[in-house]
Each structure stands twice: as structure tokens, then as C-alpha cells.
Amino acid sequence: MSNAMRLIEEMGRREYAGVAELSRALSLSKPSVDRLLSTLINSGFVEQDADTKKYRLGMKLVAIADSIRPRTSLIDIAKPHLAVLARRFAETVNLGTLVGGSVIYADTIPSQRPFRIELRAGTMLPAHNTGVGKAILAFRPNWEVERYIEENEFERLTPRSTDSGDELRKRLSETRAKGFAVDDGEILEEACCASAPVFDAEGLAIAAISITAPRSTFYRIYDDAVAAILHAAARTSADNIVASGQGRSR
Structure with a gap:
């Protein structure tokens, strides 16, 4: 893949x-x-x-x-919130969306540190092995999750990868309970990320914001990073709903 x-x-x-x-x-x-x-x-x-x-x-x-063209304005809406995260943590921050079985990273601000995890805008990765993918899938209708499981292969990229439909269901349940998702080295063992969903007016995830960092750094900033991405995703959700006009009748 x-x-x-x-x-x-x-x-x-x-x-x-x-x-x-x-x-x-x-x-x-x-x-x-x-x-x-x-x-x-x-x-x-x-x-x-x-x-x-x-x-x-x-x-x-x-x-x-x-089909994803309407979501491109979300890049502009999310950008200032991504910039705040990048300045605060000096790690790579991302905005991703889900297309079929893949996460597409629509926007990224790379870390300026010498030792960093860097993703380019346009990069595609299997959704079940990314924090962004799990953050979105956890807050989509159940039939979409089941279709995803039926249509996609669960390749084991590292010993920590999500390698079955049952394992994905379990991790999505944990994500719903916490409100955010974690990739604990599922694509690369030394690359970790935390990701929070961006919602539309109906309460469905349409994208997710993440912070990606080397394992040695990630768990040092974990608590602060999780709180920050939840705040950034909530602000992005609200701004997007207002910009799209979905919130006017509420």
C-alpha cells in the first residue's frame, strides 16, 4: 500500500x-x-x-x-490554530482528512528541530494506523467503520500497528471515550502522535488535527499536547461551522 x-x-x-x-x-x-x-x-x-x-x-x-473540494477552505480556517500549536511545541502539526481507506494530510507545519518527524501536505497513509484516521473514524457512523474494515487490508507495519478489524473497533471505542486518538508508533516505531477530531454541525468528524513527534519527545509533552490539540480542534470546528453557515440557525 x-x-x-x-x-x-x-x-x-x-x-x-x-x-x-x-x-x-x-x-x-x-x-x-x-x-x-x-x-x-x-x-x-x-x-x-x-x-x-x-x-x-x-x-x-x-x-x-x-468530492473533497468543499473541505479545502478548512485548511485556511485551521491554519492559525495549527500555527499556535507549532509555535508552542516546536513539533510537526497536521490537518488531515479521510478519503476512502487513506488519510490525506491536507496541511502540515514541520518542526524546525534537527530530529523531527516530518510529513508533506498530500501524503497518504492507511487510516487505521494513524492518529488522524482513528480520530475521524471514531466519530463517523458505525456503518462507515464497518465498511472501512471490510474494504481495507490491515498490514502490520510495526509491532504496534492496528492489525485487525477487532483491534480497530477496540481502539475506536477508546478514542470515543477519551475524545482523542493516539498513534503509538504504528507507522514508524519512533514516531508518535496525538490527534483530535474536527466536527461539522451534525457532530460528525470531517477532519482531525494532530501533533507528531519522536517518541522520546512525545511522552514528555503528552498531557499538554493533548489538551492543546483538543482546544485547537474545538476552535477549528466552531470557526468552520460559522464560516459554512451551518451554525446560523442554532
């Missing part, structure tokens, strides 16, 4: 691309790239030009981008 996401990101930087150049850019073998492209073509995410035999991103991704 991670290589497929890397491939999509790389193709997003090019109008068309061939197997050889993608292989070089991603440091993957040509057969591996060819298999990934075949899978993405079958899923509708990639198209092949009949004349040049090169590849480009397909209309399915355009449709996904169009």
Missing part, C-alpha cells in the same frame, strides 16, 4: 510517466512498478496512453479531488 501511495504522489508531479522513470524516482524495480501500475489501472486510478504507452493519473482521482 505504501509503495502504491508513493507512486500516486510521484505521478502527481508529472503529466505522463513511463515505467523506467518511475522506477528510478521511487528506487523500485521495473517489475514492481509495472505490477503497481496494473493494480492502479484496474482500480481506475491510473490510465495508459494508447500511443506512447506512458501513464497518467486517472479520472477516479479527479472525482475524489472534486
Whole structure:
């Protein structure tokens, strides 16, 4: 899954691309790239030009981008709250949303520390192994959670990864009880994050804000960071509801 996401990101930087150049850019073998492209073509995410035999991103991704367009204004709304977190903790802060089985990091402010965990805007990661993903899924309808479990594979990336539907249900229950989610080294063992949901006027999570830090730092700032992200997410939720006009009748 991670290589497929890397491939999509790389193709997003090019109008068309061939197997050889993608292989070089991603440091993957040509057969591996060819298999990934075949899978993405079958899923509708990639198209092949009949004349040049090169590849480009397909209309399915355009449709996904169009479906999240209303959420792009949330980036501007959340930005000042992310900036406050970044100044206070000097760690990487993120705004993420959920599309299908993946979290997409819509905005990030990277830490300026020499030893840091850094994510680029546009990065996609499996939702069940991220704090952002669990913070959103925990406050979505149950049928969406069950569909997620049915449609996605639970790859064990580290010994701490969420590796089954039952484990995800348990962690989402804990997230609902606490009001925030934690990624305790599920993607990378030394990378941890705490994440709080951003809600719409109906009380459903539409995004989440997180602080990501090396393990050695994360648990030193844990209590303060959790309180801060809950506050930032609550402020972002309120500002977004007002900006969208959903709160006028309330």
C-alpha cells in the first residue's frame, strides 16, 4: 500500500510517466512498478496512453479531488490554530482528512528541530494506523467503520500497528471515550502522535488535527499536547461551522 501511495504522489508531479522513470524516482524495480501500475489501472486510478504507452493519473482521482473540494477552505480556517500549536511545541502539526481507506494530510507545519518527524501536505497513509484516521473514524457512523474494515487490508507495519478489524473497533471505542486518538508508533516505531477530531454541525468528524513527534519527545509533552490539540480542534470546528453557515440557525 505504501509503495502504491508513493507512486500516486510521484505521478502527481508529472503529466505522463513511463515505467523506467518511475522506477528510478521511487528506487523500485521495473517489475514492481509495472505490477503497481496494473493494480492502479484496474482500480481506475491510473490510465495508459494508447500511443506512447506512458501513464497518467486517472479520472477516479479527479472525482475524489472534486468530492473533497468543499473541505479545502478548512485548511485556511485551521491554519492559525495549527500555527499556535507549532509555535508552542516546536513539533510537526497536521490537518488531515479521510478519503476512502487513506488519510490525506491536507496541511502540515514541520518542526524546525534537527530530529523531527516530518510529513508533506498530500501524503497518504492507511487510516487505521494513524492518529488522524482513528480520530475521524471514531466519530463517523458505525456503518462507515464497518465498511472501512471490510474494504481495507490491515498490514502490520510495526509491532504496534492496528492489525485487525477487532483491534480497530477496540481502539475506536477508546478514542470515543477519551475524545482523542493516539498513534503509538504504528507507522514508524519512533514516531508518535496525538490527534483530535474536527466536527461539522451534525457532530460528525470531517477532519482531525494532530501533533507528531519522536517518541522520546512525545511522552514528555503528552498531557499538554493533548489538551492543546483538543482546544485547537474545538476552535477549528466552531470557526468552520460559522464560516459554512451551518451554525446560523442554532
